[in-house]
Amino acid sequence: MPGVLILEQALNGLQFGLMLFLLAAGLTLVFGVMDMINLAHGSLYMVGAFVAAWLGALTGSFVLGVLGAVALTAVFGMVLEAGLLRTLYARDHLSQVLATFALILILNDGTKMVFGNDLPLSAPAALAGPVELLPGLIYPAYRLLIIGVGLALAVLLWLLVQKTRMGALVRAGASNREMATAMGTNIPRLFTAVFGIGAALCAVAGALLGPLLAVQVGMGENILILAFVVIVIGGIGSIRGALVGAILVGCIDTLGRTFLQHALRELLPPQWASAAGPAIASIAVYVFMAVVLAIKPQGLFPARG
Amino acid sequence: MPVARAMPLHTLPIHRSARLRASALTPASTRPSALAAAMQLAQLAQLLDFRHGVLLVMRRHRRDAHPHSPAPCDALHPVVTGDSRAGTDFARQIPTIAPPVIDAVDYAASDRKVRTMQQRSTPRFTALGLALSTAALAFGATGASAADKVKVGFVSTLSGPSSALGVDIRDGFLLAVKMNGGKLGGLPAEVIVSDDQFKPDVAKQQFEKDIKRDKVDFMTGVVFSNIMLAALPEALDSKTIYISPNAAPSSMAGKDCNPLFFAVAWPNDAYHEAAGQYANTRNLKSVYLVAPNYQAGKDSLAGFKRMFKGQVVGENYTKLGQLDYAAELAEIRAAKPQAVYIFLPGGMGINFIKQYVGAGLGKDTTLLLPGFSADQDVIGPVGGAMAGLFNTAHWSPDFTNAANVKFVAEFEKEYKRVPTLYASQGYDTALLIGAAVRDVKGKLDDQPAVLKALKAAKFDSVRGAFKFNTNNYPIQNYYVRTIGNDGKGGLINKSFNEPILKNHGDAYVQACAMK
Numbered sequence: 001m002p003g004v005l006i007l008e009q010a011l012n013g014l015q016f017g018l019m020l021f022l023l024a025a026g027l028t029l030v031f032g033v034m035d036m037i038n039l040a041h042g043s044l045y046m047v048g049a050f051v052a053a054w055l056g057a058l059t060g061s062f063v064l065g066v067l068g069a070v071a072l073t074a075v076f077g078m079v080l081e082a083g084l085l086r087t088l089y090a091r092d093h094l095s096q097v098l099a100t101f102a103l104i105l106i107l108n109d110g111t112k113m114v115f116g117n118d119l120p121l122s123a124p125a126a127l128a129g130p131v132e133l134l135p136g137l138i139y140p141a142y143r144l145l146i147i148g149v150g151l152a153l154a155v156l157l158w159l160l161v162q163k164t165r166m167g168a169l170v171r172a173g174a175s176n177r178e179m180a181t182a183m184g185t186n187i188p189r190l191f192t193a194v195f196g197i198g199a200a201l202c203a204v205a206g207a208l209l210g211p212l213l214a215v216q217v218g219m220g221e222n223i224l225i226l227a228f229v230v231i232v233i234g235g236i237g238s239i240r241g242a243l244v245g246a247i248l249v250g251c252i253d254t255l256g257r258t259f260l261q262h263a264l265r266e267l268l269p270p271q272w273a274s275a276a277g278p279a280i281a282s283i284a285v286y287v288f289m290a291v292v293l294a295i296k297p298q299g300l301f302p303a304r305g
Numbered sequence: 306m307p308v309a310r311a312m313p314l315h316t317l318p319i320h321r322s323a324r325l326r327a328s329a330l331t332p333a334s335t336r337p338s339a340l341a342a343a344m345q346l347a348q349l350a351q352l353l354d355f356r357h358g359v360l361l362v363m364r365r366h367r368r369d370a371h372p373h374s375p376a377p378c379d380a381l382h383p384v385v386t387g388d389s390r391a392g393t394d395f396a397r398q399i400p401t402i403a404p405p406v407i408d409a410v411d412y413a414a415s416d417r418k419v420r421t422m423q424q425r426s427t428p429r430f431t432a433l434g435l436a437l438s439t440a441a442l443a444f445g446a447t448g449a450s451a452a453d454k455v456k457v458g459f460v461s462t463l464s465g466p467s468s469a470l471g472v473d474i475r476d477g478f479l480l481a482v483k484m485n486g487g488k489l490g491g492l493p494a495e496v497i498v499s500d501d502q503f504k505p506d507v508a509k510q511q512f513e514k515d516i517k518r519d520k521v522d523f524m525t526g527v528v529f530s531n532i533m534l535a536a537l538p539e540a541l542d543s544k545t546i547y548i549s550p551n552a553a554p555s556s557m558a559g560k561d562c563n564p565l566f567f568a569v570a571w572p573n574d575a576y577h578e579a580a581g582q583y584a585n586t587r588n589l590k591s592v593y594l595v596a597p598n599y600q601a602g603k604d605s606l607a608g609f610k611r612m613f614k615g616q617v618v619g620e621n622y623t624k625l626g627q628l629d630y631a632a633e634l635a636e637i638r639a640a641k642p643q644a645v646y647i648f649l650p651g652g653m654g655i656n657f658i659k660q661y662v663g664a665g666l667g668k669d670t671t672l673l674l675p676g677f678s679a680d681q682d683v684i685g686p687v688g689g690a691m692a693g694l695f696n697t698a699h700w701s702p703d704f705t706n707a708a709n710v711k712f713v714a715e716f717e718k719e720y721k722r723v724p725t726l727y728a729s730q731g732y733d734t735a736l737l738i739g740a741a742v743r744d745v746k747g748k749l750d751d752q753p754a755v756l757k758a759l760k761a762a763k764f765d766s767v768r769g770a771f772k773f774n775t776n777n778y779p780i781q782n783y784y785v786r787t788i789g790n791d792g793k794g795g796l797i798n799k800s801f802n803e804p805i806l807k808n809h810g811d812a813y814v815q816a817c818a819m820k
Contacts, residue, residue: 005639012631109464117469118655120688123663130665138638140663143631212663213628214655214686222626257623257632278598278622 004136009254015143017250018150022205023223024230024242025157026198032174032237032303034191036085037093039100041202041227042220043107048073048203049210049219050111053119062124066207070200077199078192085195086188104221112217121210146208153204154243160197161239170194174237174303226253229285233292235299244300249285256284454493455742455749458515460508460536461526463500467651469682470528470727471500474550476720477712477731478525481739484715489735490742497521505535512539522749523548525734528727530554530573530601541565546755550734551727553778555604559813562776567759569737570730571699572778572811573601574608576675579697579783579806580646581612584673586805590615592673593642595633597653598622605648605675611812618642623653630657634664644671647678654678655686662690671695676798679788680725684796691788691796699779700729700768701786701800708736709767723797733766740764776817780810 023045030038048069055072056065084103088096122128127141161167169190172180181187206219213219230249234241261277268276292300459478461471475498482494497519501508508527515521516539524540527533530552537557540547546565553568584592594609594617596602602622610617619640621633637645645666649657654674661672667690676698684691702713702723712732716724724732737759744758745751760773774780782804791797 002639005635008635008638009632012629012635015631016629118686120686122688122690128663130663138665140660140665142663212656212660214652214659216652216655216686219628219652222628254632258636261621274620274622278624282598282624 002136004134005258007134007137008139009258010251011139011143011147013251013254014247015147015150015250016254017247018147018154019205019209020223020226020230020250021150021243021246022153022201023227024234024246025239026201027227028231028234028236028238028242029170029174029194030198031231033170033177033194034089034173035177036089037096037100038085038198039097039224040080040103040107041198042222042224043104044073044077044199044202044220045206045223046111046217046220047076047107048199048206049121049215050115050119050206051203052207052210053121053215054115056121057119062122065121066204069207070203073203073206074196074200077202078196080199081192081195086191089191108217118214118216121207121215123211142211146212149204149208153201157201157239166190166193171303226285229289231299233289233299235302237303238299238301241299241301241303248288252284252288253281256281260284454495455489455523455738455747456519456521457489457494457496457738458512458519458521458524459496459498459526460501460511460515460524461498462503462528462532463498464502467503467528469725470551470651471526473682473725473727474526474528474731474734477716477724477728477733478550478735479731480712480716480719480728481732481735483719485739489739490744490747492742492747498526501527501532501536503529503532505532508532508536509539512536516540516543516545521545523738525550525738527552537566544752546752546759548734548738548759550730554601555811555813558776558778558811559816560818562817562819564756564777564819567737567773567777568779569734570779571781571783572813573604574611574811575699575783575806575809576677576697577605577608577646577648578612578809578812579785580673580675581609583695583697583785583805584609584644584646585612585614587644587671589644589671591618591642592616592644592646593619593621593637593640593670594646595621595623595630595637595657596648597625597627597650599625601650602648606646608812609646623649625653627653628656630660631664633657634660634666637670638664638666642670644673646673648675649678655683658683658687658694659690673697676700676726676786679786679798680727681723681797682725684788689796692790693788695785695787696798697783697785697805698726698798698800699781699783700726701784701798703797703799704767704769706765706767706769708765709769712767723791729767733764733768733771736764736766737762774810774814775819776811776814777819778811778814780808782807783809 023041026044027038027041030036030041051072052065052069054065055068056062059065059068080103085100088099091099123142127145129141130138131141131144132138133144159167161170169180169185172183173185173187173190173194177187226249230245231242232245233248234243234245260280261273264273264277264280267273296302459475461475462468463471463475479496479498482489482496485494488494497515499511499515501511512524515524523546525548527536527549528551533549533552534554534556537547539545541563544565546567548567548569551570553570553572555573557563557566557568558572592609592613592615594606596606602625606620619636619642621636623630623633645661647654647657658672658674658678661667666672672694674694674696676696679691679694679696680698700709702709704710709729712729713724716722716728716732740763741755741758742749744761744763745754749755760777762771762773764771768781770781772780783806784800784803785805786798786800788796789799
């Protein structure tokens with residue numbers, strides 16, 4: 001197997017993983033700090049993508065579309081949290097699942113009513129084509145941008161959580177919420193801010209992935225499942241866990257889809273390989289999650305002590 | 306008898322108190338609101354077999370005698386509000402296109418709920434209601450007779466990410482009915498539209514409701530093969546004709562063929578066979594294939610390989626619903642084929658095409674598509690990257706036959722968008738039904754004659770020549786289309802004049818027992 005192919009697949013896995021990280025980071029914060037399962041996280045991602053597409057068409061600039069989408073989705077997320085989701089913190093997880101699932105359905109149809117079933121969103125023309133990184137390694141320029149933005153946001157988030165006061169409050173809230181409340185942090189405002197950050201990260205992911213994937217109603221559900229797998233693997237409440245988990249999931253998914261099929265083709269007769277390959281590829285991530293949970297039930301980097 | 310004057314006997318309103326108010330207790334002329342309620346409910350009568358009305362009354366009678374603890378209010382039944390105006394509210398809340406949540410109403414549950422929220426009803430009302438329904442029975446009303454209108458049950462995917470297809474088929478169908486003055490074949494047409502929500506079990510329920518409660522003459526509408534195959538037995542077992550405007554799996558073409566099943570669109574493999582033949586004419590020696598890992602995906606690539614004479618350098622089955630094809634595209638680049646053929650319906654195809662062009666593969670490798678991955682519903686989200694791509698289909702918006710020119714013009718005027726091939730299929734289905742009704746002169750009870758008229762298919766299809774094979778699947782031409790500018794700043798499909806496959810049937814007809 002050519003080295004160029006391996007490198008290209010490694011970059012693909014990294015890119016997919018970093019986008020998953022953006023979603024998983026917000027989700028793990030919400031789950032860790034507020035102890036709320038938020039199924040509507042994928043819908044915030046969808047809203048971010050739609051707003052980016054709409055603003056991009058309105059202003060004619062991709063960058064303005066992305067920035068505008070981030071701001072608007074963050075505001076939307078904070079309004080949603082203050083208005084609706086705040087009532088769910090006291091309730092059990094099942095009620096939260098039911099309520100946020102209802103929110104998915106409402107947001108899906110709401111988006112369809114406001115924007116229509118889908119919107120076109122294209123990468124800026126400068127990045128629409130491939131670049132040659134090494135002799136023989138041709139990689140789409142836009143995916144390199146995604147990797148760059150993903151890494152930058154990971155660093156930014158690390159700085160925020162480790163080096164700022166608010167980050168300290170978030171970490172405290174994630175590891176022991178009752179004690180943090182007893183110590184006098186303004187919990188409602190903290191929660192709103194956390195939710196806003198989560199929504200903003202979703203919007204970045206949605207706006208950046210929009211040109212690659214279809215901006216369609218219902219685009220959030222598929223990626224939401226993977227985001228949950230990531231936070232379970234990484235440890236709930238831990239951003240470091242979300243990053244490591246996301247990159248692992250991205251790489252395993254890519255590996256499963258490519259190298260596993262090659263390996264099977266070497267080992268098994270062709271009709272078995274073509275049947276087993278796709279089947280194993282689709283479950284590889286979940287098998288990995290099961291293995292991690294068997295060995296470390298709290299995830300790889302649990303936030304709670 | 307005041308009952309006979311106030312409303313047609315064969316209609317029985319669903320809500321007891323409204324019914325009693327409107328008919329038995331007050332003369333129609335002095336209570337306009339009650340009459341309005343009764344008339345609205347009369348319009349709703351199609352939703353309710355009078356038998357249910359009797360059952361409702363009899364249940365009430367039983368419960369009056371044996372009071373029981375109230376059932377909890379069911380969050381899924383918002384319509385039954387429990388106050389005395391509930392009948393009117395109910396009428397207002399059910400639009401003509403009944404959403405499935407309404408159709409899933411368990412009449413027993415709604416009856417319990419009404420009872421718990423209202424005052425206990427007295428035996429006098431119960432007896433009156435019983436008398437009313439007995440009178441209805443005595444007058445032998447059975448609903449609209451088959452000869453004065455034609456009823457079509459239309460079940461399709463109208464919500465969710467895959468709804469664009471179902472919506473188009475419905476719009477094409479309803480446009481044909483509208484263009485014929487609300488009639489099909491000379492008879493007033495009633496089309497009962499329901500949403501299957503992309504779920505086989507919901508589709509089955511909708512079929513059952515349309516067939517058993519509404520007594521439709523024809524069923525049609527389902528987009529996806531898996532959903533259709535789940536719901537089809539409801540129609541076939543009850544001897545209702547099913548006309549498929551889209552799904553046409555190989556099983557129904559071959560060993561499972563049935564005289565009551567008609568496929569108006571194309572056999573599932575057809576576009577892929579046409580693409581395989583087109584690859585031959587373009588002298589493409591090596592092709593890489595991609596399809597989702599499910600039955601239709603496997604069938605599609607089997608269809609392509611049936612016609613294609615070159616070498617298949619790679620066959621990749623991806624996960625159904627997969628979003629990101631970066632890994633597969635890297636494989637394609639490494640395999641260096643001359644062309645890539647994909648079967649990725651809906652959002653999957655949109656994603657793949659965008660990423661394909663973004664990866665720069667479009668320059669050296671030709672991308673071939675089946676028509677449904679290259680129609681207006683894909684061109685919109687993908688945008689300019691679609692320009693110049695080739696695809697195969699049985700219909701194109703630029704066909705010059707008179708029926709098509711009229712169809713495209715009317716569709717654009719009515720719905721403000723270019724019709725997709727799904728819309729053309731819905732339109733053709735309505736024309737086929739109309740032709741059959743016309744040829745049997747409205748005698749829909751004579752099913753053998755209706756089947757014969759359907760098989761003869763004497764209508765002007767927007768695709769040009771159309772005829773049915775012995776297995777009720779079409780024999781028709783398939784064309785190559787390319788995506789070009791429509792002169793208004795957008796993109797549209799343009800067909801090549803010479804069909805790539807002429808009078809092409811399907812590969813499974815030999816296995817069918819019908820001759």
